[in-house]
Structures are given as structure tokens and as C-alpha cells.
Amino acid sequence: MNFSLPKPDLVIFDCDGVLVDSEVLSCQCLSETLGEIGVEVSIEQVHRLFLGRSTAAVTEYCADRGCPVPETFLPELRSRVRESFKRSLKPIPGIGALLPSLEAPCCVASSSELDRVVLSLALTGLAQHFGDRLYTAQMVARGKPAPDLFLHAAAQMEVAPARTLVIEDSVSGVTAAKAAGMTVWGFVGGSHYVSRDGRAMLKDAGADRVFDRMADFWKDEEHLS
Known part of the structure; x- marks a missing residue:
């Protein structure tokens, strides 16, 4: 597995464009x-x-x-x-199979308001995987691209930033995760990236890896087609 850390103690997912194709x-x-x-x-x-x-x-x-x-x-x-x-609204393809396979705890850190995150997860059948581990920009002083939200989520989950993996689809989210001292993987499998070069944008923002299928989450980059 191509980790920048031996194995994450926490995986933080953005919601829009990562969990749901919104x-x-x-x-x-x-x-x-x-x-x-x-x-x-x-x-x-x-x-x-x-x-x-x-x-x-x-x-x-x-x-x-x-x-x-x-x-x-x-x-x-x-x-x-x-x-x-x-x-x-639909879930991102493959996310429903990925979430139960995670060995590390996971949570959501989203710029959207809490009621929208709750609705999104309920509509797509993903709520069961997160419970109340939902953190939003309204809970911190500064939203993304500031690191506050990711640091807040890690603190609530009692995991060090350096042991945290973030999955993000936006430049502001990647920037925030890197500023928080976390490993971040860019995801470009949402429909909003069909006609855009999301890989280059997220790499330039500092993403440690960029992938486009949740089925490839644990695969080494060199083995991807």
C-alpha cells in the first residue's frame, strides 16, 4: 500500500464529492x-x-x-x-463497500452545514457508517482552506494529525489538510470532474496521492491502470 504514513489511525472524509456525488x-x-x-x-x-x-x-x-x-x-x-x-443525490460509486472495510475509525469533516450532511448521508444510506462523528465548518472559527476543521475533527476523535489520512476532492480541502499536518489523498471520481483535470489541481495543491475510484482506495499507485 502506498501510504505516506505506516497506517492511519483515523480516516477523515469530506462529504460532497467524496461520499456523495453532490x-x-x-x-x-x-x-x-x-x-x-x-x-x-x-x-x-x-x-x-x-x-x-x-x-x-x-x-x-x-x-x-x-x-x-x-x-x-x-x-x-x-x-x-x-x-x-x-x-x-447518489452515493459515490464504491463508497458503500469501502467504508465497512476500513480498519481505522472514520469521520466526516465538511464545509456544508450539519443538516445538509445529515440529509446527504441519510438519502444515500451512508449514515450508519458515521453515527454522530460529523464535523462541519460551523463548529470552528475558520473554514477550509484553514486547517481548523480538520484539527477539530482529529481532536474530537483523539488522534494526532500526523496519524490522520484525509480524503478530499477540492483544492481548499487539500490545502486545509496539509496545513493541519495530515496526509491527504485527492479524489476525482465525482461527476464534477468528468470534464476537468482534477488530478493536476489537487496534486498542485499538495495532495500526496490522487485517485478516481473508491475500489482503488487501497491499491498501490504503480499497480493502477
């Missing part, structure tokens, strides 16, 4: 909701600007451009995402 759905919802308040941001721009980041990054972006979001913006976005997920 990024295309959520980017579409965000682009539409921003458009309704007069902020035209394409789905491609949403992906580039906000992938792996919390809604605070969105509101800051709008405020910096002289268009502070109305009070109705976040409730409307949450409602739109919830309905989209209920219609179309």
Missing part, C-alpha cells in the same frame, strides 16, 4: 440562486470559486462586490439544494 447538483443550485439576486456566476465559476468552501465564502464574495445577499438567500439556497438532493 457537487454538480449543488453548484447548479448555487448558480441559480445567485442569479435570482442579480449575481451572475456560471456553474464553472461556482466550481472554481466555492468548491469545498462554506456558504460564508459565498456571502463574502457577494458583499465584496457590492451586492450583499438578502436574508432570504440562504434559506432559498438550502431549500433548493434539499429538493435537488431528494430527487437526484
Whole structure:
């Protein structure tokens, strides 16, 4: 196995784009909701600007451009995402088989709000693998790309950062994990990477390894086709 550490004592999973194939759905919802308040941001721009980041990054972006979001913006976005997920959300292929095979404890560390993470895991049948081991950006002072969330998750799980493996699909998430002193593997198997060179982006951000199938999670890179 191609580890940068002998064997992790904890595996931290991001949620969107790693456990559930949600990024295309959520980017579409965000682009539409921003458009309704007069902020035209394409789905491609949403992906580039906000992938792996919390809604605070969105509101800051709008405020910096002289268009502070109305009070109705976040409730409307949450409602739109919830309905989209209920219609179309699927788990990442292979994740349901991988999670029970992990020898180390695992948890979730997501930039999404807790109720969205809970909904995502419930809809895709993955909740049983995590219980209440769910940590979100609302629990820390700074979200990704700051290391706070990953450090908080490791502290709650009582595992040293150096003994922790993070699975991330975004540049901000990879940056945060590396800043936390953790090993991080980039995952590019979500549908939002079908037409993008995610491998190069995550490698450039510092990912120790990049892979695109959960079935290859434990395989050495040199043995991958």
C-alpha cells in the first residue's frame, strides 16, 4: 500500500464529492440562486470559486462586490439544494463497500452545514457508517482552506494529525489538510470532474496521492491502470 504514513489511525472524509456525488447538483443550485439576486456566476465559476468552501465564502464574495445577499438567500439556497438532493443525490460509486472495510475509525469533516450532511448521508444510506462523528465548518472559527476543521475533527476523535489520512476532492480541502499536518489523498471520481483535470489541481495543491475510484482506495499507485 502506498501510504505516506505506516497506517492511519483515523480516516477523515469530506462529504460532497467524496461520499456523495453532490457537487454538480449543488453548484447548479448555487448558480441559480445567485442569479435570482442579480449575481451572475456560471456553474464553472461556482466550481472554481466555492468548491469545498462554506456558504460564508459565498456571502463574502457577494458583499465584496457590492451586492450583499438578502436574508432570504440562504434559506432559498438550502431549500433548493434539499429538493435537488431528494430527487437526484447518489452515493459515490464504491463508497458503500469501502467504508465497512476500513480498519481505522472514520469521520466526516465538511464545509456544508450539519443538516445538509445529515440529509446527504441519510438519502444515500451512508449514515450508519458515521453515527454522530460529523464535523462541519460551523463548529470552528475558520473554514477550509484553514486547517481548523480538520484539527477539530482529529481532536474530537483523539488522534494526532500526523496519524490522520484525509480524503478530499477540492483544492481548499487539500490545502486545509496539509496545513493541519495530515496526509491527504485527492479524489476525482465525482461527476464534477468528468470534464476537468482534477488530478493536476489537487496534486498542485499538495495532495500526496490522487485517485478516481473508491475500489482503488487501497491499491498501490504503480499497480493502477
